Amino acid sequence: MEIADRWTGRTAxxxxxxxRMTNDEFAERLGISTRTVVRWHASPALEPRTEMQQLLDMTYERADDSVRKRFWLLNAPPKSPEQVRPQAQALRVAIAVVVRGDDVLLVRRRGDNAITWQFPAGMVKPGASAAAxxxxxxxxxxGVHCAVRERLxxxxxxxxxxxxxxxxxxxxxxxATNRDELENDAVLWVARAQLHRFIPADRIYPPILAALEAA
Structure with missing residues (x-):
């Protein structure tokens, strides 16, 4: 069997x-960060960058026959509605709105057309503190140290x-430096008054805007 021309978050x-690997185990096998694997779960239509496509090709090609068979069985369309697997519980992501004077910290993600500039974020594993x-x-x-002031x-x-x-x-x-070049291509302090130029105002969680105005 031949694999698809392009990998997506879903097929990855x-x-x-x-x-049959956890997020951490699969990330370690590929030699990438766990955040990348989490992003594939969160964005099924996302097409990873060219070098990641090649890495997934190589990983599939080196897999044994049992893994390939499971992959194709999982990828096959269901024969009836009863065969559709239930959706996993939604992932929880902690998002940090870091304020320094009149500035807010932003990162720009790579390879995701749905999101460009955004606040720093990370997956919250079961039992972990979202604030931490x-x-x-x-x-x-x-590279920025911060402390949570309040949950929004x-x-x-x-x-x-x-x-x-x-x-x-x-x-x-x-x-502020880009310490994860695989995930991000830029890190920037942005004036709070200019935030809407980087993230459309209608996409910003309203309590964020209220908190920034109060600050």
Whole structure:
């Protein structure tokens, strides 16, 4: 059997399922960050970049026959509605709105046409603190240390369907740099008054705007 011409978030996830691996195990096998695997789960229509396509090709080609068979069985269309697998529980992502004076910290994601500039974010594993994840992922992605001031609330993200858990954070220390070049292509402090030039106002969670105005 031949694989599809282009991998998507959905088919990459199916390959992971065929290997019967967790997100961390699949990321380690591919030599990429767990955040990339999480993004494939959150964005089924996403087409990874060319080098990631090649990496998935190689991983599939080197898999044994049992893995390939499971992949194709998982990828086959169901014969009846009863065969449709139930959707997994939505992923929870902690989002950090980091404020430094009149500026807000943003990152620009690679390879996702649905989202360009956004706030630093990270997956919240079962049992983990969303506030701690917001602080840790901000430092991992940007080199900036921050502390959560307050939780702003949560919603189903309108673009990727994950549960987005928002936290207003105070800047503590660190120079903003792109520390995850596989995921991001830029990190930037943006004036709060100019935020709408990077993220359309109608896509920003309203409590974020209210918190920034109050600050």
């Amino acid at each position: 996830r199916l390959l992971q399922n065929a290997f 994840v917001a602080e840790q992922e901000t430092h991992a992605e940007t 609330g949560e919603r189903i993200h309108p673009t990727n369907g994950v549960i987005a858990d928002y936290h207003l954070c105070d800047y503590l220390a660190g120079e």
